[in-house]
Amino acid sequence: MKGLPAALLMVVAMVLHGAALAHKPSDSYLTLDVDDDRIEGRWDIALRDLDFALGLDVNQDGAITWGELKAKHAEIAGYALSRLTLGPPQSPCVTVVREQLVDDHSDGAYAVLRFTATCAAAPKVLTVGYRLFFELDPQHRGLLNLSSRGVTRAGILSVDAPVQQFVLAELSLREQFADYLKEGVLHIWTGFDHILFLLSLLLPAVLVRSTASGEAWASAPSFKAAFWDVFKVVTAFTLAHSITLSLAALGVVSLPSRLVESAIAASVVLAALNNVRPIVYAGRWIIAFCFGLIHGFGFASVLADLGLPQKSLLLALVAFNVGVELGQLAIVAVFLPCAFALRKTLLYRRGVLVGGSLAVAAIATFWLIERAFDVKFMR
Amino acid sequence: MGRTALTAHAMIVAIGTLASVVAATAAPYVPADDAKVLERLPDRQAPQYRDLKRLQAAAAAAPNDVRAATALAYAHYRISRIEGDPRFLGYAQAALTPWWRDPEAPTAVLVMRATILQSNHEFLRARSDLDKAIAREPRNVRAILLRATVLTVEGKYDEARLDCGRLQGLTPEINVVACLASVDSVTGKAQPARAALVRSLAAMPDATPDARAWIESLLGEIAQRQGDPTAEAHFRAALAADSRDLYTLGAYADWLLDGNRAADVIPLLQGEQRVDALLIRLALAQKALQRPEAESSVATLRARFDASRARGDTVHRREEARFQLALDGNPKAALRLALENWNVQREPADLRILAEAARATGDSRAQETVREWLTATGLEYPAVEALAKPDRAGAR
Numbered sequence: 001m002k003g004l005p006a007a008l009l010m011v012v013a014m015v016l017h018g019a020a021l022a023h024k025p026s027d028s029y030l031t032l033d034v035d036d037d038r039i040e041g042r043w044d045i046a047l048r049d050l051d052f053a054l055g056l057d058v059n060q061d062g063a064i065t066w067g068e069l070k071a072k073h074a075e076i077a078g079y080a081l082s083r084l085t086l087g088p089p090q091s092p093c094v095t096v097v098r099e100q101l102v103d104d105h106s107d108g109a110y111a112v113l114r115f116t117a118t119c120a121a122a123p124k125v126l127t128v129g130y131r132l133f134f135e136l137d138p139q140h141r142g143l144l145n146l147s148s149r150g151v152t153r154a155g156i157l158s159v160d161a162p163v164q165q166f167v168l169a170e171l172s173l174r175e176q177f178a179d180y181l182k183e184g185v186l187h188i189w190t191g192f193d194h195i196l197f198l199l200s201l202l203l204p205a206v207l208v209r210s211t212a213s214g215e216a217w218a219s220a221p222s223f224k225a226a227f228w229d230v231f232k233v234v235t236a237f238t239l240a241h242s243i244t245l246s247l248a249a250l251g252v253v254s255l256p257s258r259l260v261e262s263a264i265a266a267s268v269v270l271a272a273l274n275n276v277r278p279i280v281y282a283g284r285w286i287i288a289f290c291f292g293l294i295h296g297f298g299f300a301s302v303l304a305d306l307g308l309p310q311k312s313l314l315l316a317l318v319a320f321n322v323g324v325e326l327g328q329l330a331i332v333a334v335f336l337p338c339a340f341a342l343r344k345t346l347l348y349r350r351g352v353l354v355g356g357s358l359a360v361a362a363i364a365t366f367w368l369i370e371r372a373f374d375v376k377f378m379r
Numbered sequence: 380m381g382r383t384a385l386t387a388h389a390m391i392v393a394i395g396t397l398a399s400v401v402a403a404t405a406a407p408y409v410p411a412d413d414a415k416v417l418e419r420l421p422d423r424q425a426p427q428y429r430d431l432k433r434l435q436a437a438a439a440a441a442p443n444d445v446r447a448a449t450a451l452a453y454a455h456y457r458i459s460r461i462e463g464d465p466r467f468l469g470y471a472q473a474a475l476t477p478w479w480r481d482p483e484a485p486t487a488v489l490v491m492r493a494t495i496l497q498s499n500h501e502f503l504r505a506r507s508d509l510d511k512a513i514a515r516e517p518r519n520v521r522a523i524l525l526r527a528t529v530l531t532v533e534g535k536y537d538e539a540r541l542d543c544g545r546l547q548g549l550t551p552e553i554n555v556v557a558c559l560a561s562v563d564s565v566t567g568k569a570q571p572a573r574a575a576l577v578r579s580l581a582a583m584p585d586a587t588p589d590a591r592a593w594i595e596s597l598l599g600e601i602a603q604r605q606g607d608p609t610a611e612a613h614f615r616a617a618l619a620a621d622s623r624d625l626y627t628l629g630a631y632a633d634w635l636l637d638g639n640r641a642a643d644v645i646p647l648l649q650g651e652q653r654v655d656a657l658l659i660r661l662a663l664a665q666k667a668l669q670r671p672e673a674e675s676s677v678a679t680l681r682a683r684f685d686a687s688r689a690r691g692d693t694v695h696r697r698e699e700a701r702f703q704l705a706l707d708g709n710p711k712a713a714l715r716l717a718l719e720n721w722n723v724q725r726e727p728a729d730l731r732i733l734a735e736a737a738r739a740t741g742d743s744r745a746q747e748t749v750r751e752w753l754t755a756t757g758l759e760y761p762a763v764e765a766l767a768k769p770d771r772a773g774a775r
Contacts, residue, residue, distance in 0.1 A: 024465075024655070024683050024686060024687065025465040025466060025468075025469070025687075025690070025692070026465075026466045026469060027686060027689075027690050042407075044407075047417060047418040048418065048420070048466065049466070051418075051420060052466070052470070057420055057423075060423060062419060062420045062421070062422055062423060063416045063418070063419050063420070064416070064417050064418040064419075064420065065413060065414055065415060065416055065417065066410040066412065066413050066414070066415045066417060067413030067414060069417060070413065099409075101407035101408055101409050102407060102408060102409070102410055102417055103406070103407040103408070105682070105686075106679045106680075106682035106683045106686065107653065107683060107686075108418055108653075109417040109418040112407040135473065135476075136469075136470065136473055137466060137469030137470055137472075137473060138469055138472045138473055138476070138479070139465070139466075139468060139469035139472060139499075140469060141690045141691075143686075143689050143690055154689070156689075156690060156691055
């Protein structure tokens with residue numbers, strides 16, 4: 001036919017010829033059996049796919065023989081394993097192919113790789129990173145069958161979800177509670193912004209405002225008075241952050257994390273400066289409460305990062321919160337006697353209260369700038 | 380910071396399905412003989428593969444070159460059609476990697492991307508690419524033709540007809556005729572559509588085999604729906620022009636099965652078992668003839684549908700509905716699949732499987748859906764009309 005672009009009619013013909021004639025697309029089948037720090041794997045990869053990637057049909061006769069496949073075994077093992085990561089990305093499990101076989105699936109022959117992966121530690125959560133064929137065929141899928149301690153899970157690894165995590169150890173409720181409790185304690189101990197905020201508010205608790213001119217502070221009359229002051233601040237802080245932690249963890253409220261983190265830093269600056277130039281004294285528990293609300297959002301983001309078990313959401317939430325309170329109480333238990341003992345010294349009043357607070361304010365200002373403007377000064 | 384969210388959508392998959400997919404295979408083995416042939420590949424000396432090699436080299440030499448990339452993608456797409464192998468759709472997508480997610484991709488890429496998307500039954504996304512392409516280039520013939528086709532498959536006949544009209548004067552008359560005939564033949568104008576196609580075919584004695592096969596096959600299908608015995612001659616003429624035209628093989632096999640000529644289906648489809656849609660027809664013929672091979676064909680199909688479900692595909696619902704209904708004795712599942720399929724695509728074959736499943740389950744609402752469609756479109760398909768007759772509901 002004159003003038004008709006050959007390809008054009010083909011497009012029409014092919015498209016009009018319906019869309020549903022396809023046969024099975026490209027899948028590989030990955031079976032993992034996790035036993036402590038060892039993973040036994042079986043990976044079935046279609047010969048058609050391997051041929052497209054590596055050219056198995058060396059003599060180009062349209063048939064792949066066992067001889068041709070065998071000659072490529074080393075290449076196949078290297079190609080496939082370099083596209084599979086098991087375990088934490090920083091220190092993945094070391095994977096070695098033990099043997100290569102052949103199996104027939106419903107759509108043709110597959111190479112079967114049996115391999116063993118040895119991990120640094122027995123994974124609680126196994127990360128599977130899968131990249132096979134994605135650059136050649138974005139419609140390829142890795143169909144994963146993962147078993148551990150008699151529990152089997154399935155997953156589909158695709159170009160849109162190439163890295164996935166699988167929780168292996170189904171912990172008992174008690175173990176889960178203990179786990180989240182520990183995380184709560186650790187978080188308050190390692191989260192310096194929370195500690196510094198709390199300590200800044202507690203430093204003046206062993207003192208009272210002085211009535212004598214020239215002196216800003218006098219010693220608290222009794223341990224009991226100091227204790228109640230601490231009690232009010234800690235309780236207000238606890239109450240406030242429990243409220244927002246729960247609301248955020250349950251998905252009722254959410255705030256952008258940059259805003260939350262910046263506000264937390266700002267709260268530390270204000271609490272510290274209040275010790276240098278006292279504005280609020282008796283009402284410090286109010287500060288603790290108001291800013292405690294913000295700190296609660298900060299705890300919630302940590303909890304979200306840990307991953308909340310859907311089945312026992314409330315349990316994890318309570319455990320984490322209790323952990324935070326226990327960690328906090330431990331800090332107070334150490335702080336209060338020491339501060340009470342030192343309250344009359346110049347070291348405490350000038351060095352710790354004023355000097356320390358200034359240092360805290362300086363550090364927190366840094367955080368504030370970093371977080372608000374999303375820049376990094378310190379590592 | 381922190382850990383990535385624990386496995387999002389992937390976990391929904393039924394473990395049982397996947398386990399059965401792996402279990403469906405025999406035990407892996409080490410072949411005893413180096414000469415043992417494990418897999419046969421399509422003939423790489425065929426012209427489409429030689430084209431492919433050349434285009435692969437060209438695209439590799441010029442990464443990010445739109446022309447080279449779309450040409451390569453098209454070559455892959457073409458093979459996916461010839462072989463019925465969806466792997467090549469993935470390769471075609473890979474050729475477009477630099478632009479695959481770009482909503483403002485160059486027009487040639489938009490059209491090629493739409494071509495791939497509609498093959499995966501992503502009609503909405505395909506049309507949105509085509510709308511954009513046609514807005515930029517209102518005379519882009521390929522884009523208009525493709526959109527007309529997608530609209531026809533979706534059963535949006537008025538819009539499809541408008542697109543066919545837009546082609547007037549932009550492309551050889553045969554394309555316009557074929558475009559309109561595709562719509563007319565399913566909207567109550569089967570006879571004029573046939574006449575127009577016959578005239579066009581007569582006017583192009585030097586038509587390429589592809590084109591001849593396509594038009595003869597279109598004629599065969601229209602005749603088949605009308606119950607006209609000349610369908611046979613059209614299918615044969617189509618296969619004479621292109622003996623491996625998978626679509627015609629399927630349509631012809633259906634014609635033979637409807638005429639109780641299962642014995643003729645076996646030699647026709649032997650050797651095309653890789654293509655699910657053809658294996659279904661072969662299995663139906665084997666079953667009708669009570670051949671022992673029927674069992675293994677059914678097992679293979681079951682394994683393939685299991686595998687496709689395990690990967691989360693929904694592309695083959697029409698085929699799977701037919702399989703469930705006619706081969707696996709599961710009319711309820713067939714009806715569910717046929718209805719889901721009907722929500723996406725509305726070709727006569729989609730209506731037919733829906734009518735068959737509705738009839739088998741005695742589902743009067745689904746039958747009503749079929750009747751409404753027949754009335755609304757004017758589709759001439761007596762066999763489907765008979766299936767959807769209310770007084771026959773539940774009878775069987």
